[in-house]
Amino acid sequence: MYYKARSYKIFYAFNFAFLLIMSVTCILPLVHIFAVSLSAQAPANANLVGLWPKGFNIEAYKQTFSNPNFMRSIGVSIERVVLGTGIGMAVTVLTAYPLSKMHLRFRGRALYTWFFVFTMLFNGGLIPTYIVVQKMGLMNSIWALVLPGAVSAWNMVLMMNFFRNVPREIEEAATIDGANHFRTLLSIYLPLSLPSLATLSLFTMVAHWNSWFDGMIYLTDAPKWPLSTLLQTIVVTQDFSKINLQPEDVKLISNATVKASQIFIGAIPILLVYPFLQKYFVKGMVLGSVKG
Amino acid sequence: MNLNKKTSNMMRMWQLHVMLIPGIVLAVIFLYLPMFGLVISFQDFKPWLGFFDSPWVGLDNFRRMLDREDSLQVIRNTFFIAGLKIIFGLFVPFIFSLLLNELRHIFFKRMVQTLVYLPHFMSWVILGGILINMLGTSGPVNQLLGSWFGLDPIPFLVQGDWFRFTVIASDIWKEFGFGTILFLAALTAVNPALYEAAEMDGAGRWQQTMHVTIPAVTPIVVVLGTLSLGSILNAGFDQIFNLYNALVYDKGDIIDTFAYRVALLQTQFGFGTAIGMFKALISFVLIVVAYRMAYKFANYRIF
Incomplete structure (x- = not known):
């Protein structure tokens, strides 16, 4: 066997060490x-x-958690995560279901599919989108963070592929029992694709938690x-042009430990859902990226 | 009977159309309206005049883009940074997955897999905040390099060429775990009988890798490489925006950050949109070509 060879054993030892170092590098910054x-x-300063x-102490966390601005932004x-994920997933499911019906004579299916897929290929870009959001009167509203990204063609395509794996016989049985499409979607498709729903929801949640530019x-x-x-404005780039700085704020941001605590708190939710992300990650990824 | 069936089918079909309504409404408003909004790239757009009353300037904005030294530099920067990200973003995970595939300690293998794609899920706000702290001229990384190798502080984030290096390296660092998982899935799908046969023929591990493993995963590398053509103008807005500063605009500024600054900060909406549209059009063509190629040569399709 090849792995009994001396040269391979040497390689293996180096490989082991290399992979160990590389993977440790991935968490060192945190x-x-x-x-x-x-x-x-x-x-720290x-x-x-x-x-x-x-000089271990938790003073920074005490200060961060007693900062009303910080707590409010967590709220x-x-x-945004709840609204964005709820609405985004609802739209995704409602759209993916009809588009997955290849076997039915559903007129316009191809047209609808292209309507959505085209948005993956081309987009108006930053400025026109900004103007549209402004004209819709969404400035300074939470809906500006939720609605523009609610339609994700990519999620739709993924969901559509999952729905196609549901055996058609189950659906036919439901139809014979008198279930309409809404009922079939709710009682058959959703329960059967729970793992994929969970995957997409988690990804959407992470995306919403992480996005900062639309808020800005x-x-x-x-x-x-x-x-x-x-975090982006105050802590990382330290752009104070948009806020009224209070003296106590200045103290907070000039302090390296408090800055660090705020950044770390921003990462905590990701760390919390990471085990779940990981569970479905490989499956969802492989399905999404390279489908034969 | 036949007629009956037809009508009941019709009855059921309207529900499918109804289900599509929310998605279509949202897509029309937030995805298609902005496409029509691209007309402002042919205008000297003034927000108070709107789409209809802003003066038309024809192709002036595009001409300006190709005349101004700063916008040309930005386009060059974008190609350079995105191009290197694509190349290294393909090869680093590929090599890494080959190495990872060699591991026979299952627990350790799992651990590596778990750790390497954690950064993928972190936002550039968080990572930017950490990197700015770590890579500063007096930061921990430079302190280490100084005390171990006696190096002068490296201007990772404040000198153009080093900034490019930092951007590319940190992007690879963030994303290589994601690609590794993909390749690893392809590697584990290789038929073990091929290795046994190679072993019988006296092939060592290196030869097995060269003649069994690599040919088996080349198709997926080619597909991913082709598809990434579409992102040749995506140099990573989030990342650059969170890492850059005025000192490195010459080498580190990209189309997206430039468009943001000229449009939303200097309110040259028409000019900013023209640059954005330049990017969107080139990307569109490349994506379509890439998907056609991937379909033709590897039978890849997304649905």
């Missing part, structure tokens, strides 16, 4: 920022903290910002 957030101010806290983020351009009132936008 460990670093976590260490900074738990350190004393002086070493002097950039002396590596991967282990210096906005949660609201559509919400001119800083108090309405979701967490990602707040």
Whole structure:
């Protein structure tokens, strides 16, 4: 067997070490920022903290959690994740179901499909979309974060492919028992594609939690910002042109440990759903990307 | 009977049309209306005049784009950064998955798999915040390089060429786990009998890799490579926006960030839209060509 050869054993040892280093690299930045957030101010401000806290304390988290702006932005983020995922998934499911009906004589199916697929190929881009959102009167409303991205052709195509795997016989049985399409979708298709629904929902949730740019351009009132936008503007790029800085705010942002704690809190929800993402990830990914 | 069946079929069909209504309404408003909004790239658009009353300027905005040194530089930067991201973004995961596939310690293999795609799910806001902190001239990375190798601080984020390097490397770092999983799925699908046969013929592991593994996964590499053609102008807005600063605009500014600045910050809407449209059109053509090619040569299709 090849793996008994001496040269292979040497290769294996190097390979093992290399892969170990590479995978540790993937979490080091998070460990670093976590260490900074738990350190004393002086070493953190002097950039002396590596991967282990210096002068351990949780003062930064106390300050962050007592900052009303920060807490409010978490609320906005949660609201947006719930609304965005709910509406996005509803639209995806409702659209994918009819488009998956290849065997029925559903007139216009090809046309509808192209109508949606075309949006994957071409888009109006930043400025026209911005103007449309503005003209719809959505500026400074949470709907500006939810509605423009509600239709995702990519999710639709994925869902459509999942729906196609539902055996047609079950659907026919339901039809004979008198179920209409809404009923079939609700009682047959949704329960049968629960794993894929969960996958897409998780991906949508992560996308909503992470997006910051729409909040930055559509919400001119800083108090309405979701967490990602707040982090992007105040913590990362330190652009204070859009907020009224209070003296206590200045203290918060000039402080490396508090900054680090805010960034780390922004990452926590992702870390929490990560095990679930992972569970469905490979399946969903492979299906979505390379389908024979 | 036949007629009856037909009418009941018709009765059921309207429900399918109804289901599509919410998606169509939202798509028309937020995806198709903006496409018509692209007319402002032929206008000297003034928000208070709107689409209909803004003065028409023909192709002036496009001419300006090709005349201005800064917009040409931005287009070059975009091609350069996106091109290298595509190339390395294909080969790094490919090599990595080959190496990972060699592991026989199942637990360790799982652990590596779990760790490497964590960054993929983090936003560039979070990662940008961390990287700015780590890669600063006095940050931990430069401190380490200084104390281990005696290097002078490297201007990762404040000097043009280093900035390009940082952008490409950090993007590969963030995304290689995602690609690795894909390739690994293809690797595990290789028929074990092929390896046994190769073994019988006296092939060592290196030869097995060269003659069994690589040919088996080449099609998926080619498909992914072809499809990524469509993103040759996607240099990564989120990433660059969160990492860049005025010091590196010459080498690090890309079409998307440039369009954002000229349009929404300097309110040159027409000019900004023209650049955006330039990008959208080229991408459109490339995506269509790429999907045609992938379909023709590898029978790939998305649905």
